[in-house]
Amino acid sequence: MKHSSTMKQQLQKEISLLKSLSRHEARKLGCGAIAGGCFLLLVFFLAVFSAFFGPVHDYELKLNIGTDLFLAKIESPLVQESTMKPLSESLEMENKTRKSNQPEESREAKNVTVIERKDHLQSENLNSLETKTSPNMTRTEMKEETISVCDLSQRRSDFCYIEGDIRVDRDSSTIYFVNPHAEIPSDGFWKIRPYARKTDQRAMSSVTELKVKPLMNSRDLPSCSVTHSVPVIVFSTAGYNGNLFHDFSDVIIPLFLTSHHYNEEVQFMITNGKTWWRNKYGKLLRQLSHYEIIDFDNDHRVHCFTKLRVGLTEHKEFSIDPKIKSFNGYSSMQEFRNLMMDSYSLSRRTVTQIRDGEKRKPRLLILSRNRTRKLRNVQETIKLSKKLGFEVVVADDGMTRDLSRFARIVNSCDVMMGVHGAGFTNMVFLPAGAVIIQIVPYGRLDWISTVFFARPAKDMKLKYLEYDISMEESSLIEQYPSDDPVLKDPISVHRKGWNVAAGIYLFRQDVKLNLNRFKGVLVDAKKLLHQKI
CATH class of the missing domain: 3.40.50 (Rossmann fold)
Incomplete structure (x- = not known):
C-alpha cells in the first residue's frame, strides 16, 4: 500500500510538471518532435534508396604495348542510364553547371584546401631549416619541432621531399638521410614506389619499391662514392610506359610539374629505366635538366645529395590543374606545351585564322x-x-x-x-x-x-x-x-x-x-x- 501511495504521488508530480510548462516550452517540444520525425524519415529514405546512387568504381583499361595487353586502372562513374550522359552537351556547359551549383565562397575554400595539400612538404621544408633552428630556440624546442618528409595521402602518387645529409644506396634500395628535425616513421622507414598511378596494382607491381630511412647520426650512413651539388628527383619508368598516353600522363607531365621550376639545375635518377625510353624523350629531358641521368638499376655507387625528391607530382589524367599551387607557384598545360615546342623546335605556337575568301587549305x-x-x-x-x-x-x-x-x-x-x-x-x-x-x-x-x-x-x-x-x-x-x-x-x-x-x-x-x-x-x-x- 505504501508503495502504491508513493507511485501515485510521483505521478501527480509529473502531471503537475507538465501542466506548468508554458505555451512556449510546449511549442518547443512540438518542434523538436517534428524535427526528430523528419530526421528519422530522412534516414529511412537514404537507407532505402542508397542502392540507386552508385559509388565510383575503379575500372581497368586494356592497353596495347607492343604485342602484350596491359590493364590500366581508371576511375569511372557507375554505368547506369542516369549517369551516362552523351557529350553532345558541351564541356563548357558541364563546367558552368558545376560552378552554378556551388557557391563562390565554397569553391574558393575548396581550392584553398587542395592547394594546401599539394606539395606542402617541399614548401614547408624550404623554410624549415631557417625557421626551426632559430638561435632563440632551446635544444628541447628544436627536438620537438619536426619536418614532414613523406606524403602518402595523395590519390595518385606518393612522394617524399628530403633535405639534409642524403645517401642513395642502390644495393639496399634505400635512401638514407640525417636531419635532426625530420619526423621519424613508426616503422623506422617509409616505403615508396615512385610512379603516378599508385592504386593500380598491376602497374605498380613492376615499379621498384624504395625505402626512405632517417638515421640519427651521420656516422651510420654509407660512405659516399660520388657527391652531387644539385637536387635530385627519383622516379620510375615502369608501369604502363611504352604506351604513348601513359608515357605522358604518368611520367612526363608529372616530371614537368615536379622539376621545371629548378630551371634545369636538377638531376634525374630513374628506376626501372629503359634505354629506348631515355632516347625517345631525350630532347625533352634535356630541357628539364643539364645533368646526366643516373641509372639507379645499374649504378652501384652510393650517391650523395643535400636535397632529394622521390615520387612525382600529378594533378589529373594527361593534364595540369592551373588552380593548384605547388611551392614554386602555379603551372599550366600551356607552359608544358611551350616546353614541347622548345624541345622539338616547333615553329607554330598558334594556328593562323582562315579569313573569309582565303584560298589556303587547312x-x-x-x-x-x-x-x-x-x-x-x-x-x-x-x-x-x-x-x-x-x-x-x-x-x-x-x-x-x-x-x-x-x-x-x-x-x-x-x-x-x-x-x-x-x-x-x-x-x-x-x-x-x-x-x-x-x-x-x-x-x-x-x-x-x-x-x-x-x-x-x-x-x-x-x-x-x-x-x-x-x-x-x-x-x-x-x-x-x-x-x-x-x-x-x-x-x-x-x-x-x-x-x-x-x-x-x-x-x-x-x-x-x-x-x-x-x-x-x-x-x-x-x-x-x-x-x-
Whole structure:
C-alpha cells in the first residue's frame, strides 16, 4: 500500500510538471518532435534508396604495348542510364553547371584546401631549416619541432621531399638521410614506389619499391662514392610506359610539374629505366635538366645529395590543374606545351585564322589505326575531306616511330581526327586553336573519351569536336545479332565489369563512318578555324 501511495504521488508530480510548462516550452517540444520525425524519415529514405546512387568504381583499361595487353586502372562513374550522359552537351556547359551549383565562397575554400595539400612538404621544408633552428630556440624546442618528409595521402602518387645529409644506396634500395628535425616513421622507414598511378596494382607491381630511412647520426650512413651539388628527383619508368598516353600522363607531365621550376639545375635518377625510353624523350629531358641521368638499376655507387625528391607530382589524367599551387607557384598545360615546342623546335605556337575568301587549305591529320578500332573507310574519308577543302595527311605506324619528325608533322596541321586511342596524345604538338575530332566507338564510351582527351584538349587551348558513332557504323553488327545486349543495351555489358566491356567495345570493334553524317563534323571544324582564337 505504501508503495502504491508513493507511485501515485510521483505521478501527480509529473502531471503537475507538465501542466506548468508554458505555451512556449510546449511549442518547443512540438518542434523538436517534428524535427526528430523528419530526421528519422530522412534516414529511412537514404537507407532505402542508397542502392540507386552508385559509388565510383575503379575500372581497368586494356592497353596495347607492343604485342602484350596491359590493364590500366581508371576511375569511372557507375554505368547506369542516369549517369551516362552523351557529350553532345558541351564541356563548357558541364563546367558552368558545376560552378552554378556551388557557391563562390565554397569553391574558393575548396581550392584553398587542395592547394594546401599539394606539395606542402617541399614548401614547408624550404623554410624549415631557417625557421626551426632559430638561435632563440632551446635544444628541447628544436627536438620537438619536426619536418614532414613523406606524403602518402595523395590519390595518385606518393612522394617524399628530403633535405639534409642524403645517401642513395642502390644495393639496399634505400635512401638514407640525417636531419635532426625530420619526423621519424613508426616503422623506422617509409616505403615508396615512385610512379603516378599508385592504386593500380598491376602497374605498380613492376615499379621498384624504395625505402626512405632517417638515421640519427651521420656516422651510420654509407660512405659516399660520388657527391652531387644539385637536387635530385627519383622516379620510375615502369608501369604502363611504352604506351604513348601513359608515357605522358604518368611520367612526363608529372616530371614537368615536379622539376621545371629548378630551371634545369636538377638531376634525374630513374628506376626501372629503359634505354629506348631515355632516347625517345631525350630532347625533352634535356630541357628539364643539364645533368646526366643516373641509372639507379645499374649504378652501384652510393650517391650523395643535400636535397632529394622521390615520387612525382600529378594533378589529373594527361593534364595540369592551373588552380593548384605547388611551392614554386602555379603551372599550366600551356607552359608544358611551350616546353614541347622548345624541345622539338616547333615553329607554330598558334594556328593562323582562315579569313573569309582565303584560298589556303587547312591541313587535316588522320590518325590511322592498324590493329584495333580501325577506320575501315579511310580512303573514302580522305576523298570527302579533300572535297571539303582540306589538305590531308595520314599518320601510319611508320610515321609515328620517330617522335621528333612526327611532332613537326603534327605541328604543321590545323585539325587532328581519328578513332579514340593513344594517338591523340600527340595533340601536345598541335598549335593552340587547332581542332580535335575524336571519333568515339559504339558502346557508351563517352566518359572515357571525356576524361582522357576532351578535357585535356580544352586545357591545351584546343577546339574540340566529338563524333559518337551509331550502331550501324560499328563492326559489332557483323558479330552479334540485332537483339544482343552488346548492341541493344551496352550499359548491361558495362555492369559485368570493365574487362568485359573493354574487350568488346575497344578491342573487337572497327568503325565505318557514315560519311553523310560525318560530313557535318568536318564542316564544323572548318568553321572553327575561321573563328578568332
